[in-house]
Amino acid sequence: MDSAVKELAMARLTVMESRQNGARYSLSxxxxxxxxVEKYxxxxxxYYSDAKAGLEQAVASLKANGKVLIETRLNGAGFTLSYLDGLRQDSDWTTRRFSFQSGSFSYYSDAKASLQEAVEQLREVGxxxxxxxxxGSSYTLVFDGPARSAVQNYASGQYSFFSEAKNGMAQTVRSLESRGNVILEARLxxxxxxxxxxxxxYQY
Known part of the structure; x- marks a missing residue:
């Protein structure tokens, strides 16, 4: 999983969540x-050793062609590769009107803090x-932003403990902010x- 997260970061893609599920993992x-997402x-x-060598060769070939690998896995005497194909970027500088309604927070103070943070970030990007x-325990935001931007919502999977969910949310927020996204709401x-x-x- 760590290798996949590193590959995505090197390709300048924002990792929303990386979560271990026993012997498997989930990436958003x-x-x-x-x-x-293509799979081979x-x-x-x-022999296992031949499969391992074949996997290494396939990884080297795909990387040389600009593919982003998100899974490299040996299956006994075979292997599975999952990778991204079709990466491209575009941008647009014109603006449009956005209206955002948050969800309901557990506490008024949490809603207030989230709103203040959103306002500060929106101001910082102009x-x-x-x-x-x-x-009450929710809030409304109306603002002008880049026309090619969009308001997106991400809902995580269920963690075993509240503390893990809290840490996961903080990591997701940091990851989004590092790519220039504006956090409008972060709610447990x-x-x-x-x-x-x-x-x-500039992400699309």
């Missing part, structure tokens, strides 16, 4: 439109804020979390 990440499953080699309004839901954000205009 942002990628431009047109990007596909090899045939069975005579957005015109028309309304930032608390509604028991042992899971929701993050809403304005996508950075």
């Amino acid at each position: 990440f942002m990628a431009p439109r047109g990007v596909r 499953v090899s045939g069975q080699y005579s 957005c015109d804020i028309y309304e930032s309004r608390l509604n 839901n028991g042992s899971a979390f929701t993050v809403s954000y304005l996508t950075s205009y």
Whole structure:
């Protein structure tokens, strides 16, 4: 999993969540439109050592052609590769109006803090804020942002403990912010979390 996260980071793709599930793992990440996850499953080699060498050669070949590898796994005397194909980028500088309604927080103070942070981030990137309004334990934001940006919502999977969900949310927020996204809401839901954000205009 760590290798896949590193590959995605090197390709300048935002990792939303990396979660170990026993002997498996889940990855959630942002990628431009047109990007596909492709999978290749090899045939069975005579020996494990041959399969391992074949996997290493396949990895080297795919990397040389600009593929981003998100899974490299030996299956006995065979292997599986999962990779991204079709990476591209685009941008647009014009603006449009956004209206955002948060979910309900457990506490008023959490909603207030989240709103204040969102307002500060929107100001930092030069957005015109028309309304930032608390509604009990939720809030409303109205602002102008880049036309090619979008408001996206990410809901995590269920963690075993609240503390793990809290740490996972913090990691997701940091990952999004590092790519220029504006966090509009970061809200814990028991042992899971929701993050809403304005996508950075240069990611698509």
